[in-house]
Amino acid sequence: MIPHARLDAVTEADLQALIDHGVRESRTLDYKRDWPADRDARTELAKDVCAFANSLGGDLVLGMREEGGAAAEIVPLQFANLDADLLALTSALRDLLEPRVSGGLHAHPVPLANGGHVVVLRVAPSPAAPHRVTKDNHFYARTSVGKEPMDIHGIRHAFAAGTALGEHIRAFCADALGRIERRENPLPQLDGPLCVCHVVPVSAFSRQDAHGVDALAVAGNALRQAGDAHSLRPQVNLDGVACLPHRENPRRDYAQLYRNGAVELVYGDLLFRSPADDTNGESLFPELYEKPLVRRGVPAIVQTLAALDVAPPAYLMLSWLFPPGTRIGYETDQGRGAYPALPAHLSQLTAPPVYLEDFGADPLTVLRPAFDVLWNAVGVAHTRTDFAAADPD
Known part of the structure; x- marks a missing residue:
């Protein structure tokens, strides 16, 4: 996760620091170079959101190229209508998960000095976990090497952990x-x-x-x-x-x-x-x-x-x-x-x-x-x- 509790405090300097320090993807951080413009891309991103919500939460950085899992280059995203595109994406991601992630999913567009944006999607650990992706009916979890579908033992543990969290x-x-x-x-x-x-x-x-x-x-x-x-x-x-x-x-x-x-x-x-x-x-x-x-x-x-x-x-x-x-x-x-x-x-x-x-x-x-x-x-x-x-x- 990018080291800022307040998502709206993340700036271009914070993104550049990820590159300068070679910060790698982790259980709470993932990089995506491209904007998910079509249905298939959003379904794939929903798997990442699902995995974060079912685990420790984390940040998805859209507009960041990675090399070997480490932040390598900012790739500015261009939008015709930024607010509408962000709303469409977060709404689609919520609809692709069951139960829906009603809260705990927030998008922050980071403006870049040379034009364009990087979008940080912050996913909170969900008290309604476990969630599944409706397109393939899989439950996903986040590990140190990325997302992976849960097996039956992982699903049972996730249901038990979700109940135990509130308790x-x-x-x-x-x-x-x-x-x-x-x-x-x-x-x-x-x-x-x-x-x-x-x-x-x-x-x-x-x-x-x-x-x-x-x-x-x-x-x-x-x-x-x-x-x-x-x-x-x-x-x-x-x-x-x-x-x-x-x-x-x-x-x-x-x-x-x-x-x-x-x-x-x-x-x-x-x-x-x-x-x-x-x-x-x-x-x-x-x-x-x-x-x-x-x-x-x-x-x-x-x-x-x-x-x-x-x-x-x-x-x-x-x-x-x-x-x-x-x-x-x-x-x-x-x-x-x-x-x-x-x-x-x-x-x-x-x-x-x-x-x-x-x-x-x-x-x-x-x-x-x-x-x-x-x-x-x-x-x-x-x-x-x-x-x-x-x-x-």
């Missing part, structure tokens, strides 16, 4: 929540209701390599601004690095960046006593974590993953830990305060995972369905937080 991610998040409950987290003195956001890249479990602590420490600097409590520099711990709040800061938010590239944001200090609450009790006000997550949290995670060269897709999971009977505070349409209690039997709640096909989506659009789950538990259809309102000084 691994859910188990990872559940284990992390359990450690927070047992106060085995980086900030064990954290009290009160907590909102926990996990973003787990698919590559965290589809690949076996781990990030070194030096790279984690550099990338994790972006997480210092993820919450309202501006944090200390990333500190190395057993799981990777953590950004903890200054001791004198009253807010108790923290961020953990794991060795596998997963990110954990935890928002505490969520209880507030409203003057309008005649019970004189404290309630959990969701805007205390919803606004920071939208405005700073998710953007900081995206910046961190980009610094680690971690590519999408990923799963976002939002969870809450709270004492039974915790009340939710918000303002009604009539301008009055409401303080309904969460069901007494609940002390933990997790929203269904949100699949992130890419990291450029609007954070509020991504997070709204997850936010709504806690509100649904007290009979409110959607979050009542006014995201357009400015924070008070």
Whole structure:
């Protein structure tokens, strides 16, 4: 794969570097000199897309001649209508695979100084794998020497691995929540209701390599601004690095960046006593974590993953830990305060995972369905937080 987590950051200089360094085709990188203009050529390219989607993902570089498997020369591609041709190709490739690769297939045209383009097709490892090519009904996998049809044992393994991937991610998040409950987290003195956001890249479990602590420490600097409590520099711990709040800061938010590239944001200090609450009790006000997550949290995670060269897709999971009977505070349409209690039997709640096909989506659009789950538990259809309102000084 070309070393850029953001596909739109790939430039002609990056393509030239592949040639200068003799970068060879691999399990995550393939070169194609010509544009697939006809049906047969697109079917052949669909086999490569299928193999990447069924394996570790990767980049197909169209407009690059190879010699002995190494990048040798840029061969500019010419288009009468670039946008239409890219759309036609990606649509054809999706239609040639079953199940369709609805997300995780993106085309980036790289303009060349002397005219023409090179097109980089980035294929993400697919959570819906294994896929097959409908023209020949074969399942393909990517190896170090190229694509190859799977045999029956490979197909069985692929189906099992596809199911296991989602289970691994859910188990990872559940284990992390359990450690927070047992106060085995980086900030064990954290009290009160907590909102926990996990973003787990698919590559965290589809690949076996781990990030070194030096790279984690550099990338994790972006997480210092993820919450309202501006944090200390990333500190190395057993799981990777953590950004903890200054001791004198009253807010108790923290961020953990794991060795596998997963990110954990935890928002505490969520209880507030409203003057309008005649019970004189404290309630959990969701805007205390919803606004920071939208405005700073998710953007900081995206910046961190980009610094680690971690590519999408990923799963976002939002969870809450709270004492039974915790009340939710918000303002009604009539301008009055409401303080309904969460069901007494609940002390933990997790929203269904949100699949992130890419990291450029609007954070509020991504997070709204997850936010709504806690509100649904007290009979409110959607979050009542006014995201357009400015924070008070």
